[in-house]
Amino acid sequence: MKEFEKLSERQRNILYFMDQYMTEHGFPPTIRDIGAATKIDSTSVVNYNLNKLVEAGFLERVASKSRGLRLVKPIPNGRNVMVRSSDTLLRVPHIGTIIAGQPVSIDVDIDPDNAVEVPQTWLNGVDPNEVYALTVHGDSMIDAMIQEGDLVILRKTTTARNGDMVAVWLDERNETTLKYFYDEGSRIRLQPANPTMGPIFVDYRHCQVQGKVLSVMRRLK
Amino acid sequence: MKEFEKLSERQRNILYFMDQYMTEHGFPPTIRDIGAATKIDSTSVVNYNLNKLVEAGFLERVASKSRGLRLVKPIPNGRNVMVRSSDTLLRVPHIGTIIAGQPVSIDVDIDPDNAVEVPQTWLNGVDPNEVYALTVHGDSMIDAMIQEGDLVILRKTTTARNGDMVAVWLDERNETTLKYFYDEGSRIRLQPANPTMGPIFVDYRHCQVQGKVLSVMRRLK
DNA sequence: TACAATATAGAACAATCATTCCGAACATGG
DNA sequence: CCATGTTCGGAATGATTGTTCTATATTGTA
Numbered sequence: 001m002k003e004f005e006k007l008s009e010r011q012r013n014i015l016y017f018m019d020q021y022m023t024e025h026g027f028p029p030t031i032r033d034i035g036a037a038t039k040i041d042s043t044s045v046v047n048y049n050l051n052k053l054v055e056a057g058f059l060e061r062v063a064s065k066s067r068g069l070r071l072v073k074p075i076p077n078g079r080n081v082m083v084r085s086s087d088t089l090l091r092v093p094h095i096g097t098i099i100a101g102q103p104v105s106i107d108v109d110i111d112p113d114n115a116v117e118v119p120q121t122w123l124n125g126v127d128p129n130e131v132y133a134l135t136v137h138g139d140s141m142i143d144a145m146i147q148e149g150d151l152v153i154l155r156k157t158t159t160a161r162n163g164d165m166v167a168v169w170l171d172e173r174n175e176t177t178l179k180y181f182y183d184e185g186s187r188i189r190l191q192p193a194n195p196t197m198g199p200i201f202v203d204y205r206h207c208q209v210q211g212k213v214l215s216v217m218r219r220l221k
Numbered sequence: 222m223k224e225f226e227k228l229s230e231r232q233r234n235i236l237y238f239m240d241q242y243m244t245e246h247g248f249p250p251t252i253r254d255i256g257a258a259t260k261i262d263s264t265s266v267v268n269y270n271l272n273k274l275v276e277a278g279f280l281e282r283v284a285s286k287s288r289g290l291r292l293v294k295p296i297p298n299g300r301n302v303m304v305r306s307s308d309t310l311l312r313v314p315h316i317g318t319i320i321a322g323q324p325v326s327i328d329v330d331i332d333p334d335n336a337v338e339v340p341q342t343w344l345n346g347v348d349p350n351e352v353y354a355l356t357v358h359g360d361s362m363i364d365a366m367i368q369e370g371d372l373v374i375l376r377k378t379t380t381a382r383n384g385d386m387v388a389v390w391l392d393e394r395n396e397t398t399l400k401y402f403y404d405e406g407s408r409i410r411l412q413p414a415n416p417t418m419g420p421i422f423v424d425y426r427h428c429q430v431q432g433k434v435l436s437v438m439r440r441l442k
Numbered sequence: 443t444a445c446a447a448t449a450t451a452g453a454a455c456a457a458t459c460a461t462t463c464c465g466a467a468c469a470t471g472g
Numbered sequence: 473c474c475a476t477g478t479t480c481g482g483a484a485t486g487a488t489t490g491t492t493c494t495a496t497a498t499t500g501t502a
Contacts, residue, residue: 008449010449025283025289025291026249026281026291026292027248027249027288027289027290027291028247028248030287030488030489030490031489031490031491032488032489032490040450040451041451041452042450042451042452042453043452043489043490043491044450044451044452044453044491044492044493045449045450045451047490047491047492048448048449048450049449052449060247062246063490063491064457064458064489064490064491065458065490066251066287066288066457066458066459066488066489066490067248067287067288067489068246068248068490069248070246070247070248071247074312074336077350080311080312082247083312089310089340117340117342118340119310119338119339119340121338121440122438122440124440124441124442139416142366142415142416142417145363145366145367145368145439146366147366147414163442164441165441193368194363195360195363196363213441214440214441215438215439215440215441216437216438216439216441217343217436217437217438217439218366218436218437218438218439219342219343219345219435219436220345220385220386220433220434220435220436220437221345221384229479231479251458251459251460252459252460252461253458253459253460261480261481262481262482263480263481263482263483264459264460264461264482265461265462265463265480265481265482265483266479266480266481268460268461268462269478269479269480270479273479284460284461285459285460285461285487285488286460286488287458287459287460287488287489288459289460
């Protein structure tokens with residue numbers, strides 16, 4: 001990154017030390033800590049360079065507060081664990097599994113312990129309160145490019161717009177499936193994500209939307 | 222959580238405030254900050270309760286250090302962003318795309334601006350420094366249950382164990398692909414994730430492992 | 443070269459901050 | 473009820489820590 005290279009060596013060392021100290025201790029170092037670590041034995045010089053780093057956008061400071069220091073921009077080859085991230089982790093209730101042979105069951109009483117932590121980004125701006133997660137069971141979602149064990153993040157809804165991937169309950173076939181939704185007036189076309197597979201057509205009365213898929217996450221072993 | 226309920230109201234308030242203050246400021250509050258927020262106007266009482274919380278395993282303290290305080294156990298209904306043991310958002314360098322017709326290119330100088338924020342959980346405990354992310358281009362990964370636009374989280378490695386899903390470069394076929402890896406001694410079997418598709422067999426000399434897939438994330442529109 | 447801007451060093455200062463001590467209030471079990 | 477342990481309040485103490493000031497180098501530039 002160009003911006004990082006523009007910094008003086010001392011300033012880069014300060015950032016590296018901040019990064020390391022934060023991950024190690026969970027709180028920022030003092031000016032004197034920084035000085036000791038970067039071989040600057042004048043607090044004013046450390047202070048000077050810290051202000052430079054604030055100007056450069058790498059740090060934020062809170063005046064007159066001990067350790068009133070925070071990394072706000074990730075640094076190359078750093079842990080960057082404690083960098084204030086632009087994203088937030090949200091706890092999404094994990095309310096069960098989705099199996100082909102059953103409608104999705106949405107429990108009313110949500111166990112807060114039973115939650116998945118998902119970056120807010122992956123909710124596509126949807127209100128977190130109407131989002132839930134399901135684990136996929138069985139291989140029947142293969143035509144949706146979804147396999148056993150995948151975590152599906154859904155938005156609670158009973159309607160859908162064309163092009164949405166939705167979880168639908170087909171009472172005629174007695175199965176739940178994940179497909180792209182297209183309302184063709186006289187019928188609903190449900191298109192598999194896998195382009196090698198053909199669509200299925202159902203009457204809208206036999207096609208109950210249970211949720212709109214926001215994202216799919218798969219964890220390999 | 223049973224253990225949390227055993228705490229006094231003051232102690233629970235302290236934890237909530239800690240959690241809030243940490244996410245807001247990026248560093249822990251002082252004893253006086255805590256006192257002001259929880260309506261305890263004696264620093265010694267705050268100090269007393271902080272030590273109780275250390276005994277209960279919710280906090281860690283560093284003696285005689287300002288703000289030498291850290292949450293080590295997630296609290297119910299808290300943000301828990303800065304809790305050491307809870308899930309953390311990590312910045313994973315997003316170093317390009319994976320396309321069937323090309324080997325994966327791993328740039329040496331990583332641009333930290335080009336990063337994806339991923340919950341640490343999804344790294345399966347792998348050292349964050351050897352993890353990178355790629356976006357999938359083209360439909361050629363369909364047999365790996367991966368489609369256009371998917372984000373693949375990989376661990377940098379040139380070796381693989383049986384059963385790993387790996388990104389491999391097949392110089393004979395001139396393509397990169399994601400498959401399950403099985404060393405059968407005389408040859409390498411590369412098994413698609415999609416069970417309806419058959420494996421391919423290659424000589425190990427023509428099968429260069431570029432990374433092990435840790436997880437796959439798909440964001441629907 | 444001369445001038446200005448930037449960077450460094452050291453010291454003194456002032457505010458922040460954790461610790462400690464004492465005594466009182468409160469609870470709990472015998 | 474008493475005895476014991478826990479929790480609390482207030483204040484004093486001393487160490488930690490950020491800020492400021494002055495003086496000196498270093499660098500870049502006209």
